[in-house]
Amino acid sequence: MTNVIIAFVSIVNGVLGSEPGRTQWKPTRLATASGAVLAAALIRRRYLRWGATDVEGVLGLPGDEFLPVADVVVTRAIFIQAAAEDIWPWIAQLGQARGGFYSYDVLENLVRCDIHSADRVHSDWQDVAVGHEINLAPQVPLSVATVEPGRALVLRGSIPMGPIPTPYDFTWAFVIRSAPDGTSRLVVRERYWYTRRWAGLIVQPAELVSCVMSVRMLRGIKKRAEQTVPAPSISVGPQSNELVEHEMRDAVR
Known part of the structure; x- marks a missing residue:
């Protein structure tokens, strides 16, 4: 999970852009960031409910x-x-x-x-x-x-x-x-x-x-x-x- 969070932080920095005072919306990176959040949630849910219906x-x-x-x-x-x-x-x-x-x-x-x-x-x-x-x-x-x-x-x-x-x-x-x-x-x-x-x-x-x-x-x-x-x-x-x-x-x- 730690690697997922590190990757997510890096992606979010890319979404916000590199120019100070200016937010650059990048749809591809935003979608990737959202996917990383979802993946982390799904992974956590899986090991918190291992074997359980x-x-x-x-x-x-x-x-x-x-x-x-x-x-x-x-x-x-x-x-x-x-x-x-x-x-x-x-x-x-x-x-x-x-x-x-x-x-x-x-x-x-x-x-x-x-x-x-x-x-x-x-x-x-x-x-x-x-x-x-x-x-x-x-x-x-x-x-x-x-x-x-x-x-x-x-x-x-x-x-x-x-x-x-x-x-x-x-x-x-x-x-x-x-x-x-x-x-x-x-x-x-x-x-x-x-x-x-x-x-x-x-x-x-x-x-x-x-x-x-x-x-x-x-x-x-x-x-x-x-x-x-x-x-x-x-x-x-x-x-x-x-x-x-x-x-x-x-x-x-």
């Missing part, structure tokens, strides 16, 4: 009520060929010094997060309740705001910045949407509400990296959940048609 992107989910007004909303999703009860244990044990985040541990540990993703379900980490703390990294806790076993886990908090007051409030929701055929959609939503005007300078540059890590996490949960259950006897595509039909009905209710 249009319905999932606007669907009300557990955790939305904590930050009804948000400056940034990220919704990502993945189809999992497993039932909710086979997915939930992997979500319940999320966290540093617990089951990890099933993403790129090496990258997270470069910044001393001390993450070690589990490849099996640990019974000691299945007890999660509202008010508990789940660490992103040592001494960086998020509070458990909602627990619906087999369906939803919502974490809430912010990232400490030393003596500077935290610039945003944040929720992180993991929601399992079950389909009648025994498959599921795992929908993960992040909501950010800026408490400081400059918070976007921290949140938005990290969006693309967050997408890479989150996609790896979704695929990690999918792989772990699916390897514990037999393949279904029916043929399924990238996502369950039955679940999409349910999503469409949900959207018009």
Whole structure:
């Protein structure tokens, strides 16, 4: 995205012309500039909604009520060929010094997060309740705001910045949407509400990296959940048609 913005600034300078005090309208460059803005918006939309359907992107989910007004909303999703009860244990044990985040541990540990993703379900980490703390990294806790076993886990908090007051409030929701055929959609939503005007300078540059890590996490949960259950006897595509039909009905209710 940075290269797109740099290119856009250069194009805009060309649109305005090189002579001081005089604006030169150049239709070709203006059209190119407009195209660059549109491309940047489309790219950002794509990685903020990786894997999610249009319905999932606007669907009300557990955790939305904590930050009804948000400056940034990220919704990502993945189809999992497993039932909710086979997915939930992997979500319940999320966290540093617990089951990890099933993403790129090496990258997270470069910044001393001390993450070690589990490849099996640990019974000691299945007890999660509202008010508990789940660490992103040592001494960086998020509070458990909602627990619906087999369906939803919502974490809430912010990232400490030393003596500077935290610039945003944040929720992180993991929601399992079950389909009648025994498959599921795992929908993960992040909501950010800026408490400081400059918070976007921290949140938005990290969006693309967050997408890479989150996609790896979704695929990690999918792989772990699916390897514990037999393949279904029916043929399924990238996502369950039955679940999409349910999503469409949900959207018009």
